[in-house]
């Protein structure tokens with residue numbers, strides 16, 4: 160195949176272990192778009208930036224550096240599909256590349272396991288790669304579609320850790336650097352034939368991060384619920400995300416919100432890769448959509 | 464009716480004006496937080512943009528601006544023992560918007576690191592450590608998911624530490640280097656018996 164861009168596919172935890180359809184879709188859809196995702200053997204949790212960062216930032220960096228070294232050994236840049244992973248893997252890579260003191264500290268630990276962080280690779284979110292015209296671009300996505308999602312209204316949840324904090328990020332594509340009212344994911348949704356819908360306070364957090372989901376689930380769900388109220392206000396057929404942890408918070412969260420607050424929304428929540436999979440003709444079975452807590456059928460009925 | 468922790472009863476009490484005694488201050492605290500966070504809380508002019516951007520503020524007594532002030536004032540005990548310290552979702556909205564170019568989120572993270580040194584830490588954080596120590600994953604695989612993966616044409620276990628458990632040793636060595644597993648086990652045992 161012409162000019163495949165190859166990356167080490169860093170999986171994280173929630174995609175492979177809770178939403179495997181997102182993993183399968185990422186691999187199969189990007190292959191059609193000139194992006195080949197290779198297994199990154201022996202990778203671990205990124206580790207969870209909220210939990211580990213809160214306990215000890217040094218451990219967080221050392222653990223993330225171990226994952227980075229695995230990709231350095233493959234001599235491949237990393238691609239990943241989760242904002243939380245991006246926070247750990249991209250940001251630690253960035254910090255270690257630019258701060259000798261941090262890099263020395265991390266390498267002292269890695270020495271114990273015969274590893275050395277060298278700073279030889281880059282880290283990307285797959286969504287950012289697909290948007291980038293130098294790698295793929297919206298037009299190429301549009302061209303790969305065999306089952307357009309025409310007639311559906313889809314809202315985007317960007318999540319936090321891919322783009323924020325803006326001053327600690329460094330995207331080659333300008334549109335991805337805008338954190339107040341970004342539109343690049345909406346362009347990616349429209350490329351699938353759907354109508355991308357704006358809603359109030361789109362950039363608000365899902366509520367799960369920083370360990371809050373585990374610490375105070377009611378507080379965490381109340382943040383999620385505010386977003387669901389804003390989404391209901393405009394009326395959408397599905398919500399799409401680029402972070403399996405946000406996805407879990409919105410998907411399972413709706414069940415928990417039903418139990419705790421007595422309100423239900425029945426809003427299907429799909430990772431952008433799953434959505435892209437549907438639009439490229441993958442079946443709901445090939446995407447394991449039955450593993451989702453919220454039934455995707457009403458949405459599927461409109462697109463299949 | 465379900466409730467989140469301590470709202471709204473605690474709010475009024477928290478926001479009340481109080482006398483500041485020099486004996487409550489630790490200038491060292493300000494310095495250490497700045498070192499760990501690599502940001503500049505002393506530049507804060509208390510505009511409140513951070514609190515206004517914060518998704519946790521409207522539904523709790525958590526006020527990020529107040530925590531930044533506590534750092535500047537050196538109010539170590541007050542900051543580290545306040546349970547609201549754990550309500551930051553690390554969304555970084557405050558950091559994006561702070562007109563003084565401070566990263567309030569990283570100030571919170573630094574304080575959480577210091578709280579952990581005093582064994583102040585919610586148990587759920589430690590359980591993530593324990594899970595990673597044994598499996599390499601914070602959210603490990605399970606049988607339902609293994610079956611689903613196979614149907615998708617994926618391997619039952621992803622090519623992570625799950626398929627290659629020989630890598631777990633290295634992870635354990637890193638965590639042991641910081642005595643993290645031992646501390647996590649000890650604190651969880653103290654709390655839960």
Ligand code: SF4
Pocket residue numbers: 506507508509510511512513514528531560561562563564565567
């Ligand atoms: S936004 Fe910045 S300057 Fe304003 S109160 Fe918060 S930390 Fe201080």
Ligand code: SF4
Pocket residue numbers: 513516517518519520527550551552553554555556557558567568
């Ligand atoms: S990062 Fe934390 S303190 Fe800042 S706005 Fe988000 S939840 Fe609030």
